[in-house]
Amino acid sequence: MIALFHRPLLFIIVAFMVSVGAVFAQSTQFVSVEPIVRDGRLYIDANADIEVTGELRNAAEKGVPLYFTADLEIVSSRWWWFDKVLVDEQRSWRLSYNVLTQQWRVSVGDLTLPEDTFDDALSFVKHIRGWAVGSTDLFDPDEEYEGRIRLRLDTSRLPRPVRVDAFNSSAWSVMTPWKDFRFSISPPVQKP
Template sequence: MTLRACLSLAISRGFLAFLLATSLFGAWNGRAAQAAQTADPRVERIDPVLRDGRLELDADVSFVLNDQLRDAAQRGVPLYFTADLVIKRSRWWWFDRTVVNTSLTWRIVYNALTRQWRAGTGALSLPVTSLDQAMEQVRRIRNWQVGAADQFESGVKYSGQLRVRLDTSMLTRPLQVNALNSRSWSPTTPWTAFTFAVARPAR
C-alpha cells in the first residue's frame, strides 16, 4: 500500500471516528436536556369544577425533589409547598377584577424517632409510608375549594393562573438564608394560565 493510500485511509478512519463521537455527544446532550426539562417542576393540568355550590380546583403537577431536598427531608427538616391561585374577570372599561386570590400549603415532615412520614394541610396531618407518597398530595391537587359558586356569573369568561412552589418563607432562618444562595432550595413551577366559564343552569 502506498503512502498516499495509507494517509487517505487514516484520514477516512479519523473522520468516521469524529462523526461517531459527534453523533454520540449529540444524542447524550439531547437526552440530558430532555431529562433536565422533564425534571423541571410544571403544572400539567388544571380543571375548575363546580361541586355543591362551590368552585373547586383539580390539578396535576410534575414536581420532582432534587437530592438536596430529599436528604434534608429525610433528616427531619419540614418542607412546605404552597400552591398560589389567582382568578380574574376582564373588564374592557377598567382594570381586570380579581375574583380569587388564595393559596394552599402542605407540610411534609419525617420523625426520625418514630420513623414515620406525615403530610397534610393546615391542622390536618396524616401518616404516609414514604416521602414520595407525601409528595403525591402536592402533585395531585383534588377538591380544592377556592370560592363560592355565586362569585362567578354564568356565561362569563374568567382567566386564572396557578403555580406550585417550595415555600422557603416557612423554613427556619438558617435554611432561609441558604435558600437565597442555592437554586436547589427554590424549585417552583412557572405560572400556568387557564380559562373557564361557568355554564348556565339548565331550565
Template sequence: MLTLVGCTLFLPVAAGAEAQIKRIEPLIGEGHLTMDLDVNLKLSPIVIDAAERGVPLYFTLDVKITSPRWWWWDRPIVETSLTRRMSYNTLTQQWRVATGDLFLPVSSLQEAVAVLEKVRGWPVAPLDRFDPNTQYNGLVRIRLDTSHLARPLQLDARNRGAWSLTSPWTPFDFSVRKGGGAQ
C-alpha cells in the same frame, strides 16, 4: 342551577422540570368553585436530604382568577393559596403530609411526594363571586415555600438554587353557566 363550562387542561411534562402543573380541572361542588390539580414535582438532592433529616417542607399552591375587561386591566376575582406540609419524624420513621391540622401518614418519601402531587376538591371560592355566562381566566402555580423554614435554613435557601422550586404560572379558563347539565 349553575354548571361549569370550561376546560380540563392537560399539559405535557417537560423533561428535567422541577415543578410543573400537569392538569387543571375547575369544578362546581357544594356552592363553591373547586379545583382538581395534578402536579409534577422533582426535588433536588439537598431538599431530599433535609427532608430525610426531619426538616418540614411547605409547598404552596397559588391561584389567581380574573375577569377580562376591554377598557382596563383584568378585574381580580380570586387570589388564594393552599399550603401543604411534608415532614419526616426520625424517631418513628414516619412520613406525614398535612393540610392545616389534618395529616396523612405515609410510608416513604415517594408516597409523600405522590400525595403532594394530587389535589382534589380544593374549594377556591364561593360561586356567588362568579357571574353566569362570563369567561374567567386563571393562573395556577406550585412552589416550595421557604418562608416557613427555620431561620438558618431561610438564609441558606436564599443562597442556594437547590431550594428554589417554583412552577411557571399555568393558565386556564372557564365559565359558569346558569341552567342544567355541564357542557
C-alpha cells in the same frame, strides 16, 4: 472559507438550543388544571409535575419540614379597566419526617395524614384535589374567566439555619411556572 467556518458554528448553536429546550421540557410544571362546580362552590383539581433534588430530600429525611404553597388567581377580563380579581387564594402543605418513628406526615390546615415514604407524601402535594376556592355566586354564567396557578417551595417558612442555605442554593428553588387556564360556568339546570 468563511462558509466552512460557519457550518460547525451553526451546528453547535443548534445543538445547544436543542439541549436547552430538552432541559426546560423536563422542568417542573402543572400538567392539568380542572375547575369543578359542585354544591354551589367552585373547586380546583390540579396535577403538578415537580422534581425534588437530592439535597432537599436529604434535608427532609433529617427532620427539616418542607412547606409547599399553591397560589391561585382567577380574574374576569374587562376591556375598560384593570381585570377584576375574583379569587386570590393560597394553600399550604407541610411535609415532615419524624426520625424517631420513621414516619412521614403531610399537613394541610388542621388535617394531618401519615404516609409511608417521601414520594407518597410528595404525591399528596402534587395532586391537588377538592380545593374549594369560592362560591359560584362570584361568577356569571357563560362568561369566560381566566385563572392561573403555581406550586412552590416556601423557603420563608424553613427553620432559620436552613433558610440561609436555601437562599444560596438553587437546589432549594422548587417552583412551577404559572399555569394559565380558562373556564366558564354553565347556568344551573332548572327542574320542571
